[in-house]
Amino acid sequence: MSKCLYLQNSFFYSSATVLKKVHLNMKGRKSADQRWLVRQMSDPFVKAAHSQNYRCRSAFKLIEMDEKYSILKPGFSVIDCGAAPGAWSQVAVQRVNSTGERPDLPRGSVIGIDLLHIAPLEGAHFLFNQDITDANMHTVLQRLLPQTHADVILSDMAPNASGFRELDHERLVSMCFSLLELAEKLLRPGGSLVCKYWDGASTHKLREHLTHSFRDVRTVKPKASRKESAELYFLARMFRKM
Template sequence: MWKSSVLLHKLCIHTSAALLKRASPNLKGKSPAEQRWLVRQLRDPFVKAARVENYRCRSAFKLLEIDDKYNILRPGVSVVDCGAAPGAWSQIAVKRVNATGESPDHPCGAVIGVDLLHISPLDGARFLPNQDITSPATHAELQRLLPGGLADVILSDMAPNASGFREMDHERMISMCLTLLDLADKVLKPGGCLVCKFWDGGLSWKLQQGLAEVFKEVKPIKPKASRKDSAELFFLAKSFKKR
């Protein structure tokens, strides 16, 4: 298990004045919004920790925390990673399901990532870049690649491009998450589970209701790696019931 409190404490010591001073030339010529984003990144211990641990982005720690608590990724498990780019969640999944066979005493799992964007190769994962997770052709390809044609776990860290209009972005996000129900019908094993990111708002109940119709247990989660001022939450849905 990742020792978050110890590592983050050490990293926080080194991430304020020194880093901001070093980055100050990079702030010149940037808009106020860009400057705020850069300063926030430099102050974020999870960004620093991602570099130390060689994770592709800080979101890896969200999945680590969820899995440490709920144990959804085990050796031998088959995983579909939706919105996989740049591949941080796939990195965690590959390690925990033993997709590379690194632990010879445990069964080997499988990780397949899908995204509209390019994804750099990752040992132990099979990526389907430039593909739409809602497409029947993508569903068919997943069924072909998954052992036995089915997955034990669906992960989704995908999100629409933000427009800046909170309600519109929330509505688009919920609609995107609801497409995962169709994906689950196609490729998720009975008893399987799903983890999906969503932005909290007035339509969150609709997503929770949709998940509750086909999963026995649905609960919202706010990992510590999710920024406190963010509307980002995750639903963990367990024990899938085929419709």
């Protein structure tokens, strides 16, 4: 189970119950796990995720980026890569009106993909136990997209950490390149791509390829991304269909 889901299932009760749960869950745990639990309980984005019914604090990363750059609009079709546990999909569903809750606005669509299971979400079509880097998935997605093309590709996915920074960096950059291949097949001209990366030796190469395919490429570090985290996001807009 992911830490987001673990926290969501285990700790969000009354304040007294939370503190009791934290104390009980400290027993027998490694010091690193204890530090993680304490940090989570003092994190304002974790608390906000609970109060606003988001599945994970990462929702606020996308909310901040969208409010600043207007990535998601009613009627848009969105592909959410590495979607579990579904927090980014929740944000996308709300902002593209994929439930049709606002009949006065165009109705969009959200497709989420992950190797992990994702709990159902109204307004989203989830493909779990599926690998977005598999080229066969491109055909599946094309059939599912209302206009056979997406307006936005989102990715908060990352490989399991190996403990070797440069290796993890290269693996994540490789994932980002697979998203570029996905964009070439499924992203409409003028569309946007958001992808997480960890800075390293291949960052420049990835930026060059993004700049070749998009008119506007910038690096973003949302406030909800912890300061100590190495994660950054490339926001690439105005896709140039080759």
